Amino acid sequence: MAFFLETLVGGLLAGILYSMVAIGFVLIYKASGVFNFAQGSMLLFAALTFVSLTERGYSFIAAFILTLAAMVLVAVAIERLLLRPLVARSPITLFMATLGLSYILEGVAQALWGADVHGLDLGVDDVPFDIGSISVSRFDLVAAGTAGLLVLGLALLASRSRLGLSLRAVADDPLAALSLGVRLPAIWRRVWALAGFVGLIAGLFWGSRSGVQFSLSLVVLKAMPVLVIGGFDSITGALVGGLLVGASEKLAEVYVGAVLGGGIENWFPYFLAIASLMLRPAGLFGDRAIERV
Amino acid sequence: MIYSEAGQLSTDYLHGASSFRLRQERLEVLALWLVAALVVPALGDDYWLTAILIPFLILSLAGLGLNLLTGFAGQLSVGSAAFMAVGAYTAYNVSLRLPGTPLLVSFAIGGAAAALAGVLSGLPSLRIKGFYLVVSTLAAQFFVEWVFTRFRWFSNDNASGLVSVPPLVVLGQDASSPLGRYLLTLGVVTALTVLALNIPKSELGRRWMAVRDMDTAAAVIGIPVLRTKLIAFAISSFYCGVAGALWGFAYLGTFDPRAWELSRSFQILFIIIIGGMGSILGSFLGSAFMLLLPIAMSQAGSALLGGSVDQGALENYKKVAFGVLIVAFLIREPGGLARLLRRARDRARIWPLRSW
Numbered sequence: 001m002a003f004f005l006e007t008l009v010g011g012l013l014a015g016i017l018y019s020m021v022a023i024g025f026v027l028i029y030k031a032s033g034v035f036n037f038a039q040g041s042m043l044l045f046a047a048l049t050f051v052s053l054t055e056r057g058y059s060f061i062a063a064f065i066l067t068l069a070a071m072v073l074v075a076v077a078i079e080r081l082l083l084r085p086l087v088a089r090s091p092i093t094l095f096m097a098t099l100g101l102s103y104i105l106e107g108v109a110q111a112l113w114g115a116d117v118h119g120l121d122l123g124v125d126d127v128p129f130d131i132g133s134i135s136v137s138r139f140d141l142v143a144a145g146t147a148g149l150l151v152l153g154l155a156l157l158a159s160r161s162r163l164g165l166s167l168r169a170v171a172d173d174p175l176a177a178l179s180l181g182v183r184l185p186a187i188w189r190r191v192w193a194l195a196g197f198v199g200l201i202a203g204l205f206w207g208s209r210s211g212v213q214f215s216l217s218l219v220v221l222k223a224m225p226v227l228v229i230g231g232f233d234s235i236t237g238a239l240v241g242g243l244l245v246g247a248s249e250k251l252a253e254v255y256v257g258a259v260l261g262g263g264i265e266n267w268f269p270y271f272l273a274i275a276s277l278m279l280r281p282a283g284l285f286g287d288r289a290i291e292r293v
Numbered sequence: 294m295i296y297s298e299a300g301q302l303s304t305d306y307l308h309g310a311s312s313f314r315l316r317q318e319r320l321e322v323l324a325l326w327l328v329a330a331l332v333v334p335a336l337g338d339d340y341w342l343t344a345i346l347i348p349f350l351i352l353s354l355a356g357l358g359l360n361l362l363t364g365f366a367g368q369l370s371v372g373s374a375a376f377m378a379v380g381a382y383t384a385y386n387v388s389l390r391l392p393g394t395p396l397l398v399s400f401a402i403g404g405a406a407a408a409l410a411g412v413l414s415g416l417p418s419l420r421i422k423g424f425y426l427v428v429s430t431l432a433a434q435f436f437v438e439w440v441f442t443r444f445r446w447f448s449n450d451n452a453s454g455l456v457s458v459p460p461l462v463v464l465g466q467d468a469s470s471p472l473g474r475y476l477l478t479l480g481v482v483t484a485l486t487v488l489a490l491n492i493p494k495s496e497l498g499r500r501w502m503a504v505r506d507m508d509t510a511a512a513v514i515g516i517p518v519l520r521t522k523l524i525a526f527a528i529s530s531f532y533c534g535v536a537g538a539l540w541g542f543a544y545l546g547t548f549d550p551r552a553w554e555l556s557r558s559f560q561i562l563f564i565i566i567i568g569g570m571g572s573i574l575g576s577f578l579g580s581a582f583m584l585l586l587p588i589a590m591s592q593a594g595s596a597l598l599g600g601s602v603d604q605g606a607l608e609n610y611k612k613v614a615f616g617v618l619i620v621a622f623l624i625r626e627p628g629g630l631a632r633l634l635r636r637a638r639d640r641a642r643i644w645p646l647r648s649w
Binding site: 035081082085086089092093095096097099100101102103104105106107108110111114115221224225228260263264266267270271273274277278281 | 369417420421425427428429431432435436438439442443555559562566605606609610611612613614615616617618619620623624627
């Protein structure tokens with residue numbers, strides 16, 4: 001039982017990291033209806049910029065602020081060069097454009113900072129300690145706490161700020177929001193910058209866990225089932241979906257993977273996602289779409 | 294290239310529905326094919342045949358398969374490489390375990406197995422659409438990679454996971470030389486392309502386009518949407534499966550599952566974006582472009598920098614170039630290279646007059 005609990009808790013905490021990637025995704029989907037495949041590359045871009053700056057002698061705070069500034073620039077460029085010319089095109093076209101965007105971001109990040117693997121130390125030891133009969137990693141707890149703060153912050157932003165109000169308006173009905181004077185391009189810029197910020201936080205945690213390297217951009221493939229299960233347009237969904245995927249993936253790897261010979265964590269979440277799609281196409285917390293002809 | 298259709302009127306439906314309606318078009322295609330079948334073998338050296346022309350033809354075929362699904366039936370898939378892998382491994386196991394099976398038959402069985410895999414991954418399209426389908430095809434991609442890596446039976450229990458294909462014999466002729474492999478590929482690609490040219494003109498093709506343009510409306514006018522989508526998945530995956538078998542047999546010779554990773558699926562998707570969605574010609578143009586651009590960039594790089602090119606850096610620039618091209622095509626010319634060519638043609642035809 002203790003082993004089961006330990007696996008479960010380990011999975012849940014790993015799931016938090018998936019959630020962090022998924023949250024950036026949800027923000028963009030809500031505001032601009034774009035299924036942003038480049039979220040993983042944004043994460044790579046942010047983490048690589050941050051770690052390269054610290055290696056060049058910048059302090060943690062300075063590197064963080066500079067990276068954030070870079071992500072804002074990226075967001076402005078994306079809005080100007082990608083979203084604006086593609087306005088009112090089909091969602092599939094936008095998805096394919098973000099596929100191209102992910103190639104650009106990966107190429108630029110590696111051309112700027114090199115393709116080496118960088119270590120990243122956040123000053124949080126990855127040491128296990130015991131709670132009752134199960135051992136938990138301190139690093140995972142810090143990540144969980146940060147994710148909690150992030151969600152809290154985003155919830156406050158959405159409910160208490162002017163940006164949040166216009167964001168909710170745009171998510172609800174872009175045309176109505178537009179006619180009420182909400183400036184859509186400005187909202188897009190801010191939301192993509194916000195997603196860049198979330199990407200930076202997620203990139204820091206992923207990077208210090210597995211090294212800052214190209215494979216970071218592949219976490220987007222982990223986030224996809226999370227989104228399907230939680231719903232594309234719900235931050236709560238991203239959080240819950242991440243926990244579900246993390247926990248079930250670890251449990252499946254331990255209990256089912258042993259039978260099948262291991263290595264199932266690449267596809268298992270996807271099968272879970274398809275099963276969930278069959279039962280609830282809009283995801284656990286997503287809005288049910290109504291189709292009109 | 295440049296001609297007018299003056300005087301060549303369709304007097305019956307059959308003529309109006311033929312793939313190449315104009316005499317000039319027929320001559321053009323025939324000439325092109327004769328060059329590919331007769332002149333290229335006489336002139337091309339082994340490097341050109343094995344490193345450029347064979348992969349070009351095979352990727353065109355895979356692109357054609359995806360184009361039928363995405364360009365005509367409107368279902369996005371990022372699992373093309375998985376279906377290629379299914380085709381290759383099935384063809385390999387058929388030729389290994391059923392000795393005496395003609396090569397082309399084992400290719401066809403490989404294609405059929407891929408079609409089955411395609412239908413299975415298309416089943417969720419009953420309830421989901423758009424980028425949700427990306428998830429279902431990604432599931433196929435990862436699952437297939439895992440199956441062929443994990444279960445060594447598929448690679449004949451070879452410890453390294455690599456399999457080597459048996460000597461290629463087609464219709465009693467040895468086709469193992471670069472030239473033989475090229476002609477084998479050309480033959481298969483030609484046959485399947487002729488078939489693909491006719492699909493959009495058939496009732497099936499019209500159904501695909503109706504579903505692509507709006508599936509709810511298609512259902513209202515009585516098109517069985519799910520069945521139509523599944524047939525699209527089956528035919529598209531059959532093409533990918535045969536392309537995969539060719540990739541393994543005629544191009545690689547020795548392969549393991551890493552030949553069909555996710556990046557290959559993206560490559561095929563990029564071929565149809567750049568070449569032109571919903572265009573048979575586009576699949577060929579896109580494939581040529583995808584193969585030649587990296588080579589051209591390497592050549593230009595070494596010409597400009599004098600041989601001291603950093604391969605890693607060049608790799609990054611190629612990535613950026615592809616990304617920019619994808620975005621640029623989606624923004625400026627969603628019809629891709631095929632559409633650009635058509636426009637250039639129309640413009641040249643009325644030169645020096647201008648209609649716009």
